[in-house]
Amino acid sequence: MSRILKFRVSTMLLGVLFAAAFTLTTAFSPSAQAKPIKVGFSMALTGALAGGGKQALEAMKIWRDDINSKGGMIGRQVELVYYDDQTNPKNVPGIYAKLLDVDKVDFIVSGYGTNLIAPAMPVAIDRDVVFMGLFGMNNNKKWKYDKYFQILPAGPDPAVGFSYNWFEALKTFKPKTIALLSADAEFARNLKEGAVKNAKNMGLKIVYNENYPPKTADFTPIVRAVNAKKPDVFYIASYPNGSAGLVRALAEVGTKAKAVGGGMVGLQFSGLMAGLGPNLNGILNYDFYVPEPTMALYPGATELIAKYQNKVKTEGLKTDALGYYLVPWAYAYLDVLGQAVNAVGKIDHEAIAKYIHATEFTSVVGKIKFTPLGEWSETRTIVVQYQNIKNNDLQQFARPGTRKIMYPLDIKTGTPQTYNSLR
């Protein structure tokens, strides 16, 4: 046998051996047995809501790692496929079409917030798939889609339920008049609409009811216009920029309203809390999770937040350092999906939706039961009052005492005081 022939034979043998080894390896590897389950979503990673979107994404990654370490969903590893929607609703339908048609994801879940959930709803309905929502306000009111479920704990009528506890908390002031202001955006307008109903139910006279453009730079004229109406309480439904602007304008111009706040988004974000510091004292606002001792009713939330905070620190992530606002909820909405898929045992959207409707789930945000429209069956929005804030140190907000719970009564850690008494 010539040397060339020998070389060719040995090369062929090597090739056969490699091919056999590759076939055996792939045939018995887990990935060959089951390709990953893909969960797709858009997320506000830039733009006005990115402060929330980034922390939500990190919580979702923690959930992915947790479920994969336990064997995944129906024995398959979970993979997250996501794109930045830039906090721009116009980008959302295209992203979900791509996720379903090009990326071929198995499930879609929403990005963060009502305004970004709304444009994805028609896509989900058109494809008849389960759609989990992250902090949506009344997104399913007109669609009545039976496969939509969202994690904002605002009760069966979320617009009303969201502010219900705020109105309960301020009964101590015996108010007679109210001013209402909201950002001119879907979520905030919904909030104010619900607040108007609660105000009427309480017999309050509405002396001011306006929307402000999201690009407003100076809020002092608005605060003065409100002050001129002399309301007893002032309900605000605002987005982060507006929330900060209003807090400062209130500090500069002052107000005689006994309670101020209600639906101010962004005051729960680390950057704004630290930046506004003592200007926050007296604000009575909604929240979902604060480091008060009575919040132990959410099993596992403390550990999850500690894990998130450690992740932010060790990986040097440029996102919210504390993560109280969204982390438990972003984890929970995927956890509900994961539990449902594992219980059903297959990817059958019809069966999974029926299971979610019929089941009471236990997750890091406690027990969750959904209404036929996919809202929470009970409201669990908490009302906190900013107190004892002495400087701009972020760590003070990680300790009890700066955001005391005023309502619900069974977990309260303080009593509401008038805005000016805390200034």
Added chain:
Amino acid sequence: MEFLELLINALIAGILLGGFFAALSIGLSICFGLLDAVNIAHPTLIVGAAFCTFLLNDLLGIDPIVAGLILTPVFFLLGMGIYSLYYQFFERQSAEALRGLAFFFGLLFIAEVVMIMIFGVDHRLVNAPYIGESFTAIVTGMTFSIPYRLLAAFVIAGLMTLGISYYLNSSYFGRATSAVHQDMMALSLMGADPVMIKRIAFALGLATCGLAGALMIIVIPIEPAVGRFFIGNVFAIVVLGGLGSIPGTLVGALILGIAESLVSTFFGPSWAPAVSFGILLGVLAFKPTGLFGTGDTR
């Protein structure tokens, strides 16, 4: 009496807000009004300066306005660099209009991405003794209050306007910049280098970003994309004041600021943008060159 108190307070707030708008717009008035560079990235570069102010304030405890002054020469140099690129790839090839706009769009996105990578997406604020406090006076039973942060914006915008106007009107370089605006060919025939003059003028426009950024983070919380909020406003102000007129920019900004404040106070804030842009359309209908525009369209 109550109405008068509200009216005067609204006027004060409008004038102060106008000052803030002017600070954001003066640099663009030079770049767009005098040099025809459609610098749509101007507000985003101001946000960049605001983040730098945040760093200087947070890490070194430097007062935001002092930080803005420190950043001014840095942004002047940045402006020199940006104009060199713009000239090399667009203006020299007589493609300044539409392709130039594409260049500044690209610059806007790159600047935003760089800020996201460096600073993250959280909202940032700075602290100084004059933020969150106001000067309050009681006159004949009426209470007037002036927030110090807006007063700072107004004073600095006024000083910037005076300084830049004086420089452009009374220095050789200023007159040369006006000449570039009017007839570039004639200027080069007289022995001046129009490209160098435009480069320095563009850099001067960007240098204003240093102080404008400091004022921005004093007045509002910032995040990398917040500059987009102001693109419409700053271009409207420059056009309303008249292209190429620095005092016109200040007057345009004051008009929009006062309109926004009065409408917010008496008719509800949701009407404010419509009234502001209604004023712009009304002025342009009767005076297409803007309030102080020369009418030079070349």
